[in-house]
Amino acid sequence: MRDIAVLIFLLACIGAALYRAWYGVLALAIFSYMNPHAYAWGFVRSFPAYQTLFFTVVFSTLITKDRQPIPKDWRIPVFILLWLYFIFTTTQxxxxxxxxxxxxxxxxxxxxxxxxxxxxxxxEKLLALIAAIGVSIGFIAAKGGLFAIATGFSYRVWGPPGTQFEGNNELAIAILMAIPLLILWYRETDNPWIKRGIIAAIPLMFASVVSSWSRGAFLTMGVLALLVIWHSKKKFLVVPIVIVAAIVGAHFLPDEWFARMETIKTYEEDASAMSRIITWRDGWHHTLEHPFTGAGFEGWRIVTWRDWHSSYVEMFSEHGFIAFGLWMSLILGTLISLTRLPKKVKSVPGMEWVANYCYMLRASLIAYMVGTAFLGLSYWDLLYHLIFISVLVKKFALEELAQKQAATPDKSRHAPRIRSFVRTRQDKPDGLQPS
Structure with missing residues (x-):
């Protein structure tokens, strides 16, 4: 029965992508993050659903007229250059x-x-994509949150098999990155049922993160909570809720959970933490000897004795410092863009949406930066989705700003010309004045 349901959903997504090509983008996001076919039991589980959707979107894109040129943004050529550099390092x-x-x-x-x-x-399409990503991860997280509460947080919550966040640590970071996206959707929608659903889902998502038993996610959750509070318009209401939730939640957590979190302070005595530090040191020293090529994909198998367990170390250890610089420029450049853009349109009526988009996307990106400092997820699709969504936010914001400026005459631009004309008439000799 589950196979049939997933197959029907897949066929519906294929039909939607053929009907409207941009629906295919949403479908690809859903199958990438939710991975619904992984919950099937029969032939659908091994069916190449994502690949089928991909080629459907390729075909639909070629025949549709509802498309735009690739935006002129510096991040796109840098992204392509990074991929080309991966090819070079792979040859070595x-x-x-x-x-x-x-x-x-x-x-x-x-x-x-x-x-x-x-x-x-x-x-509107961009908000739909953000909602699709948030709901895809939020559905998994809410289900995990219910399981965590029902079992008293005694078991770890895992991600869907076959995805990049199948592990408990990876899932927790993905959830924390999705929470700002759902908050953004909450702020931008007028549908009361959607708002209620998001309000109900977010506490369950946090419960799922807590039940991941991930120390890196615990630190990231603290950073994200501060960012959400900082950008909240109702801090007087949010802060007490967060404090009460933390106190009540702590009452239900098992002692083993607290013991694991306390190892953050005593990492020198924790074998797992120290092994990561050793791996990072091995990667750093190897990159100093091979600064342009690194060790290549999966090079940790030669350089050290375990996976990199850090996106930053993974990038420079596998591809050298040039690739690391390109990769970091995408992340830091996007953070800077998301910070500057709201200031540029702050005084423009009707463009309040820009701040909502930028600040929540920035919070999600910061959650990635903090959380993946302890996880090797430098090739994670969610990161690049955030970067390209930020590219589109900038494009739409600047286009709307230009339209508003064009619709509003700039009187000061004509003022000097008028003053000059008046002065010329006044300066004419009396004999030339009209009678």
């Missing part, structure tokens, strides 16, 4: 077979983002 990788396989895996992650840039050509 220590483990060529594994490296080429990983390059193809990363390429399959990167290619669909160009559909996002081309087909998401209005702010």
């Amino acid at each position: 990788a220590y483990l060529p077979d594994l490296a080429w396989q990983k390059l193809w895996f990363v390429t399959k992650i990167y290619l669909p983002f160009f559909f996002t840039l081309v087909l998401i050509n209005t702010r």
Whole structure:
């Protein structure tokens, strides 16, 4: 029965993508993050659902007229250059077979983002994409939150199999990145049922994060909570709710959970934490010796004895400092753009939406930066989705700003010309004055 339900949903997504190409972008996001076919039991579980959707969107994109040129934004050529640099480092990788396989895996992650840039050509479509991502992760998180509460947080919550956040640590960071997206949707929608659903889902999402037993997620959750409070318009209401939730939640957590979180302060005595530090040190020293090529994809198998467990270390250790610089420029440049853009339109009536988008996307990106300092997720599709969504936010904001400025005459621009004309008439000799 579950197989049939998933198959019907897949066929509906394919039909929607053929009907409207941009619906395919939403469908790809749903199958990438929710991975609904992973919950089936029969043949649908191994069916190449994502690949089928991908080629459907390719076809639909080629025949549709409802598309836009790729935006002129510096992040897009940098992104392409980063991918080309991956090809170069793969030719120099220590483990060529594994490296080429990983390059193809990363390429399959990167290619669909160009559909996002081309087909998401209005702010309404962009909000729908953000909602699709938030709901896809939020559905998994809410289900995990219910399980966590029902079991007294005694068991870890895991992600859907076959995704990049299958592990408990990865799932927790994905949930924390999705929470600001749902808050953004809450602020931008007028539908009361959607608002109620989001209000009900977010506490369950936090419960799911707590029950991941992830120390990195615990730190990230603290940072995200501060960011959400900072950007809240009702701090007097949010702060007491957060404090009460923390006190009540702590009462139900098992002693083993607190014991695990306390190892953050005594990381020198924790074998897992110290092994990560050793791995990071090995990656750093190796990159100093091979600054342009690194070790290639999966190079940790040669350089050290365990996975990198840090996106930053993973990027420079596998591809060198040039690739790391390109990658970091995408992240930091997007943070700067999301910070500056609201200031540029702050005094423009009707453009309050820009601050909502920018601040919540920035909170999600910061959650990634904090959380993946302890997880090797530098090729994660959610990161690049945030970057390209930010590209589109900037594009739509600047276009709307230009339209508003064009519709509002700039009187000061004509003032000097008028004053000059009056002065010329006054300065004429009396004999030339009209009678």
